[in-house]
Amino acid sequence: MTSSEHTTSEDLRGVGIRGRKAGFSEDQIYGQIFDAIIEQRLAPDTRLAEDKLCDIFNVSRTVVRKILQRLAYEKIVQIRPNRGAAVANPSVKDAHEVFEARRAIEGAIVRTASAVISPSELESLRRIVAEEEACMTRGDRTGWIRLSNRFHLQLAETSGNETLLSFLRELLSRSSLVVARYDSTSRAIGSPATHGKLVDAMASGDDDKAAQAMAAHLDHCEAQLNLDGEEPPIDLHTVFAGVTKK
Amino acid sequence: MTSSEHTTSEDLRGVGIRGRKAGFSEDQIYGQIFDAIIEQRLAPDTRLAEDKLCDIFNVSRTVVRKILQRLAYEKIVQIRPNRGAAVANPSVKDAHEVFEARRAIEGAIVRTASAVISPSELESLRRIVAEEEACMTRGDRTGWIRLSNRFHLQLAETSGNETLLSFLRELLSRSSLVVARYDSTSRAIGSPATHGKLVDAMASGDDDKAAQAMAAHLDHCEAQLNLDGEEPPIDLHTVFAGVTKK
DNA sequence: ATTCAATTTATTGTATACAATGACATTGAA
DNA sequence: TTCAATGTCATTGTATACAATAAATTGAAT
Incomplete structure (x- = not known):
């Protein structure tokens, strides 16, 4: 819980998303996440945990949630009840x-x-x-x-x-x-x-x-597009989640 | 403040929107407001104050706001920053x-x-x-x-x-x-x-x-549609707001 | 009376605390 | 080793407290 506080948001920061001490408007944060997804710095199915985004942008979960919902309306992010948000993975x-x-x-x-x-x-x-x-x-x-x-x-x-x-x-x-x-x-x-x-x-x-x-x-x-072949291989990740031992 | 608790929400209730003691799912509330607008029981420009909706449906502002944002995204409701939500009035x-x-x-x-x-x-x-x-x-x-x-x-x-x-x-x-x-x-x-x-x-x-x-x-x-004539007369309401003495 | 400024009130914006839910790990037995 | 049950932990859902903003009101000066 001590070291995790650093590593938590590092994986998102490492993708080019940067926040500062204080003061990031809602639209700015929205734009940063939006761009990161559109420019493919955040791959489909990447989880977007609320707390990590709060850390990065120094805002409360209230505004992060608002932004995630907006992205979900636009179908760029998928929100599953009680399971959080992730970058959408279109079928x-x-x-x-x-x-x-x-x-x-x-x-x-x-x-x-x-x-x-x-x-x-x-x-x-x-x-x-x-x-x-x-x-x-x-x-x-x-x-x-x-x-x-x-x-x-x-x-x-x-x-x-x-x-x-x-x-x-x-x-x-x-x-x-x-x-x-x-x-x-x-x-x-x-x-x-x-x-x-x-x-x-x-x-x-x-x-x-x-x-x-x-x-x-x-x-x-x-x-x-390669739309004819097999179904999304990304699902394999979930399929094999219980098989591969870490 | 004692009697207001009743009157506050009466004007919305009077339009067919009814809430009960407890337990109204987000989708249900959304549907009630949506239907009231679509079926013209709530006229364009009608204000939708958060507190009143909270009273009616017995939920917190958190969920009311979420619903209002959803309606705003669909352009059925207009939200102006710091001024609240109102039924949209299309130009x-x-x-x-x-x-x-x-x-x-x-x-x-x-x-x-x-x-x-x-x-x-x-x-x-x-x-x-x-x-x-x-x-x-x-x-x-x-x-x-x-x-x-x-x-x-x-x-x-x-x-x-x-x-x-x-x-x-x-x-x-x-x-x-x-x-x-x-x-x-x-x-x-x-x-x-x-x-x-x-x-x-x-x-x-x-x-x-x-x-x-x-x-x-x-x-x-x-x-x-009567789209050629004069511009929205509903604006008159605002225009004359300061003239008519109650 | 009317206008303008100052203050008060009402309402929205944001942060946070607590509750509820689902994921994960551990344990124990077959 | 596998599976199921249970308890713990991480994360999301909801309510509420406080801050910020805009509207309404009051009061004085003209």
Whole structure:
């Protein structure tokens, strides 16, 4: 109980989550945990014990619990009653559902967006695509994912529909988890070239073409995932928990 | 402070919300508040003070707050920092967004559903439509709204996509608030006949036709709303709060 | 009377104490 | 060695106390 106080939170700190003496706003803490999950510094099924998070961020369990519940609403964290929170571990079905939902929502988004997008917004999108390419060639997977998400979010923002935007935000987070879980080679992030074609279609003002480009893009990403094989090997951990003697 | 203990919660109790001595699960309380809002027993902008809810349901503020946050996440309740929770009062823009999102999501749902729906599920849908007609002729607005929501939810359930289902659940709740706010004559609930046509299209196996029926249905509902006129008169209440002398 | 400031009151935000639950280890017998 | 039962420990669930904030009220000065 003496030494444990140090080791407890070290495993989370070691993952890039840092807290200080005092004063971390709820949103900041939320953002830190969110980023750690999305950027795959916290793997699926990693337990998020309340006390450890309290130690790290120097806040009470009240606010930690609030944040965990928020993450649970967004399906990034799973809370099981009396058993605490853990980073969500999406099933194969979840993965399919997320992409299906993205097709529906981003289809609508891209149609609206291509009708109202301004030249400067088009330019901004192209800039993101360029940065994506830089990340890809440099092998910066984390940056690449972040930029890809940024691309899709910006599209949603130009569509002007905050409701669709918030749905997409959730779906993008879940997509990141799906990629972390089912795409070891990062092929499912979606190539910058495809994003480029999407921008071209929007620039031409043909919303059907743009919608089709988006659908093709999402189909392609989903196809890159290893969803056909065996079920989540992470369950093995639980399955063999009683067998392996420590 | 003696008599206030009674009056405090009476205004909420008077709206059909009832608590007992002890023991109300979180989900039950959530459901009671949710239903009261959806069935329009609690009007938009009605304040939901934590203490009063605690009195009514005999639980601590901890659990009441958790429930309020959940409702806020679903955009049925609005929480302003340090100022408490109130029944959400959707703006005109919100109303348009909700219907736009429903077109996107229910379009996808109806396509998938019409591909996999069974005869018994078709029959079940028809039964709901029949009940809707009964409610309409009898003038039972509450029952009608409930059944209409039930119809759309069941469709989503047969599609099998839980992600789209949960999005739709949120959108239906928000739709109910929009109807409460912008449709005094209840024309925007959508006529049972339109639901009937939708079922016919699905029965024929033509998913394009079914999707089109859904789109037409939603367009029709949205068109029935009074969204063009002046901005929310409910704000007047606040505007005149300092003028009218009690 | 009206306006503004100061004070009081009501309500929400946060921390913490205690209760309840589930996980784990130890024990004992088959 | 395996299994079940039991007790201990770690962790989460709930209530409550206190702090912080915003609203309401009071009172004086104009």
